[in-house]
Structure formats: structure tokens, C-alpha cells
Amino acid sequence: MSVTILGIESSCDDTSAAIIQDGYLLSNIIANQDVHKAYGGVVPELASRAHQQNIIPVVDQAIKKAGITKEEISAVAFTRGPGLLGSLLVGTSFSKSFALALNIPLVEVNHLQAHILVHFIKQYKADNRLPEFPFLCLLVSGGHTQIVLIKDFLDMEIIGQTIDDAGGEAFDKCAKVIGLPYPGGPLIDKNAQQGNKNAFTFNKPRIKEFDYSFSGLKTSFLYFIRDSIKENPDFIKENMNDLCASIQHTIVEILMDKLIAASKKTGIKNIAIAGGVSANSGLRNAILETAKKYNWNTFIPEFKFTTDNAAMIAITGYYKYLNKDFASQDIAPLARFQY
Ligand code: KG4
Numbered sequence: 446m447s448v449t450i451l452g453i454e455s456s457c458d459d460t461s462a463a464i465i466q467d468g469y470l471l472s473n474i475i476a477n478q479d480v481h482k483a484y485g486g487v488v489p490e491l492a493s494r495a496h497q498q499n500i501i502p503v504v505d506q507a508i509k510k511a512g513i514t515k516e517e518i519s520a521v522a523f524t525r526g527p528g529l530l531g532s533l534l535v536g537t538s539f540s541k542s543f544a545l546a547l548n549i550p551l552v553e554v555n556h557l558q559a560h561i562l563v564h565f566i567k568q569y570k571a572d573n574r575l576p577e578f579p580f581l582c583l584l585v586s587g588g589h590t591q592i593v594l595i596k597d598f599l600d601m602e603i604i605g606q607t608i609d610d611a612g613g614e615a616f617d618k619c620a621k622v623i624g625l626p627y628p629g630g631p632l633i634d635k636n637a638q639q640g641n642k643n644a645f646t647f648n649k650p651r652i653k654e655f656d657y658s659f660s661g662l663k664t665s666f667l668y669f670i671r672d673s674i675k676e677n678p679d680f681i682k683e684n685m686n687d688l689c690a691s692i693q694h695t696i697v698e699i700l701m702d703k704l705i706a707a708s709k710k711t712g713i714k715n716i717a718i719a720g721g722v723s724a725n726s727g728l729r730n731a732i733l734e735t736a737k738k739y740n741w742n743t744f745i746p747e748f749k750f751t752t753d754n755a756a757m758i759a760i761t762g763y764y765k766y767l768n769k770d771f772a773s774q775d776i777a778p779l780a781r782f783q784y
């Protein structure tokens with residue numbers, strides 16, 4: 446008997462549904478929410494309203510694209526947290542009703558664990574190289590920055606994390622300072638490709654062990670821009686690509702320094718990256734270059750698995766289903782959810 450999991454993701458501003466069968470991806474549908482662009486960030490109330498509009502058509506498409514019927518679904522896995530409570534409520538309520546109607550188990554998933562487990566999604570006609578345990582994962586998104594030691598599918602230990610802003614937030618806030626729209630991370634990446642990464646230098650924080658801090662960098666970038674504009678009102682326009690390349694280079698170096706230290710301390714050379722910022726070309730190149738130097742075995746996700754998606758929820762649900770780790774109908778979402 447096949448195990449077929451419907452995954453539901455609604456923690457922030459993407460509504461997504463995916464079908465994974467016996468570990469293989471059959472469909473992964475994502476509806477983005479453009480309504481937030483005008484506000485320079487995600488507006489929670491607008492996000493939950495958009496999730497309500499999107500969730501049924503998105504699930505319907507995921508089932509159709511997978512070429513299955515809903516009666517073939519073994520369990521529904523949903524993001525319980527962390528995330529925006531109103532957004533999480535939509536996915537949680539939908540998943541509970543769906544599971545109840547079909548009389549199938551419900552599986553709760555931690556969004557951060559799911560970002561890491563994207564590395565175990567198998568695809569037809571792909572080489573499906575999966576990480577071996579133990580491995581380290583640098584998980585960097587808009588809300589989190591962590592170095593995680595993964596001992597088994599669901600046995601993970603956070604060995605370092607940010608004490609203030611996340612890496613993605615650093616990208617987005619610096620982008621805002623130079624007038625780029627939200628989310629600025631991908632735009633910094635694009636402009637950086639035409640710029641000189643050594644044009645400007647910014648101080649890197651001194652934080653203990655494998656922890657991170659990005660709030661000081663954001664502030665010094667803001668002051669640097671403010672002072673430079675006083676001297677030359679066209680400073681940003683004239684230096685856009687160099688500014689993007691330099692700030693990206695600094696963020697990537699901060700991320701890599703701790704990852705290298707964690708690998709040296711633990712002796713682990715199986716290294717993965719995950720989360721929205723793992724789409725960044727500077728970070729991807731830095732991982733590949735460092736891998737050559739230190740003989741790392743690296744795992745870099747496909748672009749479609751870097752930002753929020755339900756395929757990662759479904760694969761995590763699949764391993765929890767195999768462990769018979771089911772949730773009850775009275776489960777509630779959690780805005781903060783440590784694993
Ligand atoms: O994982 P994700 O989709 O959502 C969260 O769980 O936060 O990550 C979104 C973050 C945003 O901060 C976005 O700017 C950043 O990932 N991001 C990037 C790139 N693509 C997405 N940052 C830098 N370079 C990119 N190419």
C-alpha cells in the first residue's frame with residue numbers, strides 16, 4: 446500500500462499544497478500573495494484573508510496535478526508553526542476539516558524542520574542524492590537563522606541561532622534603505638551580480654560560538670547611506686550595484702564564518718543549506734567554494750524548494766506518518782514553535 450500525504454503550508458504569505466507519495470513528489474502548487482507589495486512587508490490580516498481565498502483552489506490543483514483522487518490520501522500534514530497566527534489558522538482549520546471528512550490522520554509539522562527536510566524529497570527522473578546523517582544545515586529565512594545538527598529525520602538540535610534579526614530580514618531591511626521594494630533579498634542578489642563586492646566594507650559582529658546577529662549591520666548600513674547621501678544626493682543611484690554586492694558579500698561572510706566554525710568543531714563535513722536565503726547566488730557560490738577548500742559534501746536545494754512550499758511539509762509529514770506520530774482534532778497552531 447502506498448503512503449500518500451497531502452501537505453498544507455500557510456505560515457506566512459504563500460498558500461501551498463503538495464502531494465508526496467512514498468517519498469516522491471507528485472505535485473507542489475504555490476499561490477503567492479501580491480497584495481503585500483504596496484505595504485513594504487507582509488500585512489498579517491491581508492495574508493490570512495488571501496489564504497482563505499486561495500486554499501481550496503490550491504488543494505484542488507495539487508490533487509488534480511498529482512493524478513490521484515482524494516480517497517487515495519493517507520494523511521494530511523499541515524504547518525502548525527512558527528508563523529503568523531491568522532495565516533496558520535487557515536491551514537490548520539482546513540486540514541482538520543479535510544482529515545475529519547475523509548476519516549484520515551492529521552499530522553502537525555514544524556515549518557523549520559520542514560525547510561531542512563526538503564533535502565529528502567525524491568523526484569522522478571532526478572538523481573535524488575540525499576544527505577547522510579549526521580549533517581549540518583544552515584537554515585536562513587526571513588524569520589530565522591540557525592545552524593542545525595541533524596541526527597535523524599526528526600532528531601535535530603539547534604547549535605547556533607540569531608539573537609536578533611534573521612539573515613533574510615537583514616537582506617530585506619538593507620534593501621529598503623536603498624529604496625528596493627519588499628522582499629528585497631532577491632533584488633539585492635540580482636543587482637549584486639553586476640557589482641563589486643569589495644567596493645564598501647561593513648563591520649562584522651562578534652557573537653559567541655555559532656550564534657548570529659544582524660541588527661548592528663543593518664544600523665551601520667543605514668548610517669553609512671544617510672551620511673553618503675548628505676555628501677552626494679545621487680549616491681544610491683550611482684552605486685546601486687556595488688552597494689548590493691558589498692552588503693550581500695558581508696551577510697554571506699557572516700553566515701559562512703559560523704558554519705565553517707561549526708563544521709570544524711563537530712567534525713561534520715556533510716553540509717546543507719535551506720530556507721529562502723539559500724536561493725542567494727552569493728551564498729550558493731560561497732558554499733561550493735568552501736566545499737572545495739574543506740572537502741565538504743554539500744547539499745543545495747533546487748530553487749523551487751528554497752522559499753516556502755508545501756512539498757517540504759508533505760515530506761516531513763511522510764516521515765512522521767511512518768512513525769505514527771499523529772495529531773488530535775483539538776490541536777491549535779503556534780506562532781512560536783521550538784523543535
Ligand atoms: O523561507 P522563506 O520563503 O520565508 C520564511 O519562512 O521567512 O524566506 C523568505 C526570505 C526573504 O527574506 C527573502 O528576501 C529571502 O528569503 N530571499 C533571498 C533570496 N530569495 C529569497 N535573499 C537573498 N537572496 C535571494 N536570492
Ligand code: ZN
Pocket residue numbers: 556560586720721752753
Ligand atoms: Zn519559511
